[in-house]
Amino acid sequence: MNSYSIQEINTILQGEIVGSTSCKITAPEQLETAIETEISFIGNKKYEKSWATSKACVAVVNEDIAIDPGKNRAFIKVKNADIAMSRVLELFAPAPPVFEVDIHPTAVIDKSASIGNGTRIGAGCYVGPNVQLGENVTIYPNVTILDECSVGKNTTIWSGSVIRERCHIGAYCILHPNCTIGADGFGFRPCPEKGLVKIPQIGNVIIGNGVEIGANSCVDRGKFSSTILGDGCKIDNLVQIGHNSKLGKCCIMAGNSGLAGSVTLGNGVVIGGSASIRDHVTIGDRAMVGAGSGVASDVEAGKTVLGYPAVEARDAMKQWAILKRLVKDSK
DSSP, rough: OOOOOHHHHHHHHHOOEEOOOOOBBOOOOOOOTTTEEEEEOOOGGGGGGGGGGGGOOOEEEEEEEEEOOOOOOOOEEESHHHHHHHHHHHHHHOOOOSSSSSSSTTEEEEEEEOOOOEEEEETTOOETTTTTTTTTOOEEESOOOOOOOOEOOEEEEEEEEEOTOOOOTTTOOOEEEEEEEOOOOOOEEEEEEEEEEEEEOOOOOEEEEOEEOOTOOOOEEOOOEEEETTTTTTETTEEEOOOOOOEEEOOOTTTTTEEETTTTOTTTTOTTTOOOOOOTTTEEEEEEOOOOOOOOOOOOOEEEETTTEEEEEEHHHHHHHHHHHHHHHHH
16 A cells, blocks of 8 residues: 655645644554554544553544644644544545456356446356446456346446346446345235235336445335436445335435335435334435334425334333333333
8 A cells, every 4th residue: 555644644634633643644443453554534533542552643633623733743623523534535445456457257148238448347247138338337257237228338237136127227337246236026915725825026226326336235116107216326235125115315224124115215315223114104305213123104304213113212211211210210
């Protein structure tokens, strides 16, 4: 990795340097494990106490920092330390895996597929009939893209991912390893003669621009029409999005959360880890669902809900306080 002076890093961050250090910065690291030549960050005042025992020579901090950096150490004050640190991480990021040739000879690409300029396809990939890949798409080894799919420009698809037939991925997306787009939705109905009858899932998945989907996550195809993820959505690892669900722009779903079929999320909705949303529920713009919650009914725009079953946050807090008192009084 390259090394940088604090002044060179601040040229990018455009913050205020407090203190000084002669150390060349060789890497970013968390406070607890940083060594003398590394840069860290303090994104919350509760972590200020950790600076005294950290060995980092520099920290990116918020403007309201209440401590001094100390001898031969420095702070770079910025408006948002978390966002600024992301730029530092980009500066030190290693290069991605190398493609020795743009299209590996072991990739199987149907003759009817359209491949944009600058697109790279790794070993063992399959690109099916009438697939359209935009410019500068990067497909790492062992990816499957089935018939009549499209992938927008500058999208990256990591190894093991499967995009099933007739699904459409936007531009500037990232699909992490082993995510599955367009598997059958979970549709079965009881039948006296046959037990459980499978309901055909004949729709598809449409994913907007700038969407990121984590490893081992699944977005099921619609029973009819489409499962839709709007522009800018960010989906964590191990997330399930059921058939015919529709996500607005810039929604966030944390790990192990899940949407049943035909769930609608407005713009900017945040779903906490391990939260579960019942089928046909609508969650309004900018609403938040706490981790581990179970949502069984609609949530109004801007509301925060918690608990199982989920209720408005302040009501959940009251319930938990009452339960705590009951337990205490029973002892």
